[in-house]
Amino acid sequence: MSKKIVVLGAGTGGTIISNNLRRHLPEEWEITVIDRDDKHIYQPGMLFVPFDIQKSSTLTRSRKKYILPGINFVIDEITRIDPEKREVTTKNHSFSYDFLVISTGCKIVPEENDGLMDAWGKNAFTFYSIEGADQLRQKLKEFDGGKLVLNIAELPFKCPVAPIEFVFLADWYFKKRGIRNKVEIELVTPLTGAFTKPKASAVFGESAREKNITITPKFELNEVNGKEKYIESIQGDKIPYDMLVIIPTTIGDEVISESGMDDGIGYVPTNINTLQALKHERVYVIGDATNVPTSKAGSVAHYEADVVVFNIMSEIHGTKPEEIFDGHSTCFIVYSKGTSSLIDFNYKIEPLPGKFPLPHMGPFSLLKETKANWYGKLGFEWLYWNVLLAGKHLGMPPTLVMAGKEVG
Numbered sequence: 001m002s003k004k005i006v007v008l009g010a011g012t013g014g015t016i017i018s019n020n021l022r023r024h025l026p027e028e029w030e031i032t033v034i035d036r037d038d039k040h041i042y043q044p045g046m047l048f049v050p051f052d053i054q055k056s057s058t059l060t061r062s063r064k065k066y067i068l069p070g071i072n073f074v075i076d077e078i079t080r081i082d083p084e085k086r087e088v089t090t091k092n093h094s095f096s097y098d099f100l101v102i103s104t105g106c107k108i109v110p111e112e113n114d115g116l117m118d119a120w121g122k123n124a125f126t127f128y129s130i131e132g133a134d135q136l137r138q139k140l141k142e143f144d145g146g147k148l149v150l151n152i153a154e155l156p157f158k159c160p161v162a163p164i165e166f167v168f169l170a171d172w173y174f175k176k177r178g179i180r181n182k183v184e185i186e187l188v189t190p191l192t193g194a195f196t197k198p199k200a201s202a203v204f205g206e207s208a209r210e211k212n213i214t215i216t217p218k219f220e221l222n223e224v225n226g227k228e229k230y231i232e233s234i235q236g237d238k239i240p241y242d243m244l245v246i247i248p249t250t251i252g253d254e255v256i257s258e259s260g261m262d263d264g265i266g267y268v269p270t271n272i273n274t275l276q277a278l279k280h281e282r283v284y285v286i287g288d289a290t291n292v293p294t295s296k297a298g299s300v301a302h303y304e305a306d307v308v309v310f311n312i313m314s315e316i317h318g319t320k321p322e323e324i325f326d327g328h329s330t331c332f333i334v335y336s337k338g339t340s341s342l343i344d345f346n347y348k349i350e351p352l353p354g355k356f357p358l359p360h361m362g363p364f365s366l367l368k369e370t371k372a373n374w375y376g377k378l379g380f381e382w383l384y385w386n387v388l389l390a391g392k393h394l395g396m397p398p399t400l401v402m403a404g405k406e407v408g
């Protein structure tokens with residue numbers, strides 16, 4: 001048997017799993033990771049750029065630098081996956097594999113939203129790209145009053161806490177500039193509230209009310225009208241705006257759909273517990289590329305990588321992959337420059353109050369706005385570049401731990 005593992009995408013998930021596999025497997029296993037460029041972006045930082053909390057120039061680093069020696073890093077466009085032949089084709093090469101890990105992520109496609117391109121960069125902006133976040137920083141600086149609407153165009157989208165964080169930070173930002181009384185802030189979402197999970201949604205909804213932020217739920221975007229400055233839902237409801245910040249429609253990478261491996265919107269149908277591709281042997285999926293019903297978040301990709309390394313090792317040793325993954329997700333929710341909340345949940349357990357990661361000690365508090373959580377959010381960037389990407393273990397299981405959580 002040849003011994004080849006190919007990892008598609010060297011973003012958060014792909015880098016973590018390549019390094020983690022390299023740490024666990026002997027040299028005879030060849031590990032190849034492929035990405036279209038050498039620019040690794042720390043995506044959580046894009047939330048801070050519009051508010052001048054972080055410079056965009058600090059967010060991008062060389063992927064190569066974070067990939068361990070002994071891993072073959074290829075810069076090329078992946079054009080086709082053939083799970084029958086166990087072969088991946090790129091623009092310039094082809095690669096056979098014994099195990100494949102798909103971690104091609106997802107991306108925004110503003111062209112998919114009717115009318116959006118006419119308003120794009122004029123009165124409609126996004127912070128879901130470096131260029132967009134930079135442009136928005138400039139526009140927010142010039143904004144001296146009116147209605148700021150944040151709209152989530154469609155589900156699913158990446159980082160479900162980012163929209164509520166954005167409007168909380170907008171509240172902080174306009175207060176700091178002394179013009180909060182001149183700015184109306186509204187979050188318009190297809191969800192039933194501020195977040196995907198009802199209990200956390202109620203907590204964030206209450207915080208939004210205290211900050212005088214309107215949340216308009218169940219709004220399915222039909223059209224952006226940049227000329228008359230409103231968004232319209234499929235049901236015909238119109239919401240006017242002066243500045244629109246939008247998370248456009250999000251899809252998986254084309255290579256997934258063009259290889260006939262997707263669920264209709266570019267995501268790979270994936271076993272929610274083993275993380276195997278449902279229709280293909282020896283193919284695993286992690287991060288934003290999966291269709292598993294949990295957050296599309298870096299923390300999730302990290303937990304999933306641990307599970308997939310375990311399951312690939314199991315298959316190598318002739319045993320069956322185990323149903324380990326429980327949808328575990330951990331996310332800070334920034335409330336202002338200086339305070340943050342934190343949630344920790346899985347497929348079944350909603351975010352609960354309590355302490356994290358050490359029961360009773362924390363230092364972080366769950367579902368609560370604290371300064372310690374803010375420092376946790378800032379420290380997370382260091383952890384990301386130096387520990388998580390390196391595929392090192394945090395000493396915590398990839399699944400949710402109930403110790404420290406207040407039940408009832």
Ligand SMILES: Cc1cc2nc3c(=O)[nH]c(=O)nc-3n(C[C@H](O)[C@H](O)[C@H](O)COP(=O)(O)OP(=O)(O)OC[C@H]3O[C@@H](n4cnc5c(N)ncnc54)[C@H](O)[C@@H]3O)c2cc1C
Binds near residue numbers: 009047
């Ligand atoms: C504004 C914002 C804030 C966020 N905040 C947080 C946060 O606070 N906490 C958190 O946990 N998560 C956060 N996230 C989400 C997090 O960044 C992503 O969920 C995470 O990066 C997903 O990892 P991934 O490996 O699945 O995808 P990515 O990291 O996006 O990597 C996918 C890689 O695949 C490559 N690729 C795709 N298709 C091809 C192809 N055909 N050929 C070659 N290469 C290809 C891409 O170039 C890319 O490098 C945030 C995201 C955004 C946008």
